[in-house]
Amino acid sequence: MTEPRIAVLLPCYNEEAAIAQTVAGFRAALPSATIYVYDNNSKDRTVEVARAAGAVVRSERMQGKGNVVRRMFADIDADVYVMADGDATYDAEAAPQLVRRLIDEQLDMVVGSRVTQQDAAYRRGHVMGNKLLTGMLAQLFGRSFTDILSGYRVFSRRFVKSFPVLSGGFEIETEISVHALELRMPVGEVETRYFARPEGSASKLSTYSDGFRILNTIVTLYRIERPLLFFGAIGGLLALLALALGIPLAITYYHTHLVPRLPTAIMATGLIILAALCFFAGLILDTVVRGRREVRRLAYLGHPAPGERYP
The missing domain is CATH 1.20.58 (Methane Monooxygenase Hydroxylase; Chain G, domain 1)
Known part of the structure; x- marks a missing residue:
């Protein structure tokens, strides 16, 4: 059996301060992987910095993380897909463990459940919102994950190529979770460290507006699926x-x-x-x-x- 083709997918927007560190971290952790940076209309030097760091840089003009994920899943051909935000908040050193678990246990998705001791990394409003939305998903669909909003995930090829991707924004992680639950895919979770953003990098997630969009997505998916x-x-x-x-x-x-x-x-x-x-x-x-x-x-x-x- 040959080694699997691994693709690291890094969606990003205005991450000039963090993208080089992110690319370097995943290149060190997964030397044989191809690292793709998908830029979503950045207005800074994200593209130049990512290319200089050795990543394959591509662009998606439709604004929103869901639109970027749709393009990545459609374009990239691989056996194992590692997806993380390009903001240096996810622990690249954990990637081999996530990939190995996916392959050894023949899973279709492994979620990097975030663990942090830094208040600046994971704001209390985001923590509370995540718990509420995770609990609601469990009540509506019968089971859930401990961190449905984590952007750190490893997928099998059959997950990626069977996932239609209908969301346009940050609600994409919720849609991913529901897709796995509804098709009863074998999935797993691994606790991973979550870091504060480097200086110069700012979160694009709005606690309230994006939270309501995610809540609306859960209700909409429940209406569609049940x-x-x-x-x-x-x-x-x-x-x-x-x-x-x-x-x-x-x-x-x-x-x-x-x-x-x-x-x-x-x-x-x-x-x-x-x-x-x-x-x-x-x-x-x-x-x-x-x-x-x-x-x-x-x-x-x-x-x-x-x-x-x-x-």
Whole structure:
């Protein structure tokens, strides 16, 4: 069996102060890997610095990390993909351990779960938001990871080539996690050190606006992947409201054979109809989702498992 082709993917935007250190760290940790830096419209010298550091530099004009990941996954052909932000916050020395675990255990994704003692590296607002979103994902999809927002991940070829990438921004990590959970892929986590950014590098993540976008992504993916439960819950609430309005009317009609509040009766009837429509819409969409999931599963199975064989 030949050695796997490893590609290190580093999305970045205005990371002149950190990209050379990031490239050097991954080159030392994975000497045989090809290191790709995907620049996302940087206005500083990120491109020149990355090229001088020995990386293969490419550009994506559509702004947003999700757009960069879509381009990277489409363009790069490899057996193992190591993805990390180009801001020198992730521990490059841990990369061989993540890659080895992926291959030895034939996993499709290994997440570098962030551990840090530096408040400047991992702000409290980000920590709290990550815990809330991780817990919500676990409640909605039945299982989760300890750090769904980590940008440090190692993927198999079959993961990358079966992942459609629909997100445009920082919600991409959530979409990646849901893709793995819905296809029931074998995955793992490894605790890795998380560092403060070098001087001159600033975080592009907004605690509140990006947090709400990630929350919206979780709800949207739940609606898409679990339509029967999503629309069934809405239908159940509408049915309960209809019963709350209709039972007093039914009791009155039983005793008097009159319907004194006709508008309320019409509303209760309409709510029951809406509840039934929600249920049947969820049932139909659930059938569609099962078909889509089968197609993704077949695309996933079209590639060998990590460690099986390499061309």
